[in-house]
Amino acid sequence: MNALFEDFDEIAELAEGLDDASPGTRIMAVMELANSADPAAIAHLARAISDADAGVRKQAALALTAFDGPETAAALVSALTDSDPAVIEAAALSLTELKDPEAGDAILPHLGDTDTVKLTACFAGIKELRRTEAMGAAITALKHEDAGVRIGAVGVIGWLQDEGSLPALRDAAKDVDTNVRRTALAALGFSKSEHAEATLIAALNDPEWLVREAAAETLAKVGGAKCVTALRIALEDEFWQVRLKAVRSLGKMNAVEAALEIAPMMDLLIPNLRKECAAVLGEMAAPETRPYLEKYVDDTDPDVRKNVRWALGKIDAQ
Numbered sequence: 592m593n594a595l596f597e598d599f600d601e602i603a604e605l606a607e608g609l610d611d612a613s614p615g616t617r618i619m620a621v622m623e624l625a626n627s628a629d630p631a632a633i634a635h636l637a638r639a640i641s642d643a644d645a646g647v648r649k650q651a652a653l654a655l656t657a658f659d660g661p662e663t664a665a666a667l668v669s670a671l672t673d674s675d676p677a678v679i680e681a682a683a684l685s686l687t688e689l690k691d692p693e694a695g696d697a698i699l700p701h702l703g704d705t706d707t708v709k710l711t712a713c714f715a716g717i718k719e720l721r722r723t724e725a726m727g728a729a730i731t732a733l734k735h736e737d738a739g740v741r742i743g744a745v746g747v748i749g750w751l752q753d754e755g756s757l758p759a760l761r762d763a764a765k766d767v768d769t770n771v772r773r774t775a776l777a778a779l780g781f782s783k784s785e786h787a788e789a790t791l792i793a794a795l796n797d798p799e800w801l802v803r804e805a806a807a808e809t810l811a812k813v814g815g816a817k818c819v820t821a822l823r824i825a826l827e828d829e830f831w832q833v834r835l836k837a838v839r840s841l842g843k844m845n846a847v848e849a850a851l852e853i854a855p856m857m858d859l860l861i862p863n864l865r866k867e868c869a870a871v872l873g874e875m876a877a878p879e880t881r882p883y884l885e886k887y888v889d890d891t892d893p894d895v896r897k898n899v900r901w902a903l904g905k906i907d908a909q
Contacts, residue, residue, distance in 0.1 A: 603850065606632075645678055649677050652678055664697035682724060683711075686698075686713070692722060727749065729747040731744075733789055746774060773805040777808070780813065822841050854869060873902030888900060
């Protein structure tokens with residue numbers, strides 16, 4: 592008997608455990624099928640998704656993480672309406688692990704579903720598959736009453752990186768929900784459009800610091816002189832987390848003109864911020880920042896000390 596039939600016989604033998612009266616035995620069968628890593632196991636695991644026992648169904652949903660393709664996606668989507676929340680959670684998690692674009696064939700028909708949990712999971716599952724057919728449903732979902740659905744829709748739009756989606760993302764950047772706004776601003780990072788730049792700069796004045804932080808981080812990807820000016824203003828934000836992202840972005844943009852505005856921030860009693868400032872000042876290697884760095888050669892935080900000494904070395908090498 593050749594290897595192909597030997598493998599088939601092995602999978603068929605493992606699958607027999609799915610018919611055992613004991614849920615524990617059926618769970619073990621599911622785990623063994625998953626461990627086989629044989630695509631022939633997918634059909635059997637898909638059957639186990641409908642098992643009478645919730646524990647078996649959950650294990651089958653988790654086991655399908657090891658596989659990909661339309662058949663796997665279809666089984667996971669079917670589990671999103673399970674009566675047990677744990678099964679739904681497992682299926683939703685496994686959906687995010689899909690990498691084969693063809694798996695999107697089983698998800699696309701459900702992007703207009705009325706079930707909020709199912710819709711959210713489907714957007715999460717198709718996001719990284721970059722199926723352009725999902726764009727229309729994602730834009731429509733930006734008006735959904737559930738913030739989680741809107742976040743998922745923004746994620747899909749952002750991954751597709753289509754300049755035509757900019758108006759939708761700019762609108763999402765003004766959403767009533769903080770996390771929707773944050774996600775939309777991060778999604779705008781793919782575009783070099785003046786409109787994207789203007790939206791990000793405006794977001795530096797958002798009432799929520801988490802949104803301002805997202806804007807400060809994303810501006811480095813957009814670039815432009817206006818971005819540098821806005822980030823230099825953001826160095827004075829009341830939240831250090833926003834300042835840290837502004838410092839990091841200015842460093843990525845090599846905005847040496849901001850070095851003397853970043854250097855005094857070494858005096859702030861926030862180790863993470865001092866560490867970031869030292870790293871950026873090292874990249875800029877501006878000699879005039881040396882006095883600010885030298886004060887912290889023996890900083891109490893080892894990461895700050897390391898970055899300070901590295902930064903001074905970069906200045907010396909100039």
